[in-house]
Amino acid sequence: MKRFMMLCLAALASTGATAQTAGFLCCNMRTDGAWISDINYLDAGKTMIPAGTPLTMNGYGKNRVHVVINGRKQDIGNDYSRSTPLDAFAKRYIVDQDPLEKLRTYPKKIQDAIGTARLTKGMTREQVIMAVGYPVSDENPSLESKTWRYWLNSWGEFDAIFDDSGWLIKIEAEADIRRLVVVE
Template identity: 70%
Template sequence: MKLAAFLCLAALSAANAAAEGYGFLCCNMRTDGNWISDINYADSGKTMIPAGTPLSMDGYGKHRVLLTINGRRQAIGNDYSRNMSLDAFAKRYIVEQDPLIKLKSYPKKIQEAIGSARLIRGMNREQVLMAVGYPVYDENPLIESKTWHYWLSSFEGFDAIFDENGVLTAIEARPEVRRKVVAE
């Protein structure tokens, strides 16, 4: 997705959403139309909902947070983070402040990487989260960890490696996965 389209799509109704007390999606997430899994697989047939998209939280279901995004019902499934309370889980993905405000302050190369759900060395933890979402809690319980493990599919994973300052220094993955997640 082009950066301008990404920013336009996510910001389209942000002013109205903020005025009405709604929240925003923390990070790029993929949906099959009504289900967003916390593992955020990049399977075919899924579409990306950009970070900063306005939403309303409609409540909770069993292992899910119920939302309305762009007039459509969605659920974020707590599929792989069940050791986290559902309230804490919801607070990861639904944020009060529009992430696009911070996104616009980042260097253009980082903005473009986030807009395409890809990573580049030099990103900080917050930028990695905006780009590819949270690593699943059950595999990554400490957000301060040096390594975050992610899954693109059941068989394709990658690791984001951070230095002591929280700067992304490496993305470890097989070559075919690197092509999908690295913007360099």
């Protein structure tokens, strides 16, 4: 019997199954209803799932984290951050503490920017992440870099530029992208 139990546990581990873990979405992310990509494109037909949304993680698949959000199965896809191990990737997006607790302590302008998935000068790195998600690690190998490159869609990119203390001092983007991602 003990050998059977060990074989069952090994089989579960090999499929990426894990115990359910409750948490919160770290940041504003966009979904097509089933797939949330780490690139976080603003494409037609996608809706935003706000930072702080409660979720349950059900396990891992190939380059994905299985979650249930608002009663609906979704996958958070590690599409452009594959240099980040999947368990570390999951810990970025699924957090133990509700980000809304911190959000409520921020100045109104920062709260409004985060609530609309946009950036404004004076944000911290953490606030930028809450607003628009993590920069993909394939293009941003270090979160300590002064510049984080993001993609709004396949052809529209923008850069969040930080000072030495980690404060957002500039957002570089073409005018049409800028109006979608920046609160002046």
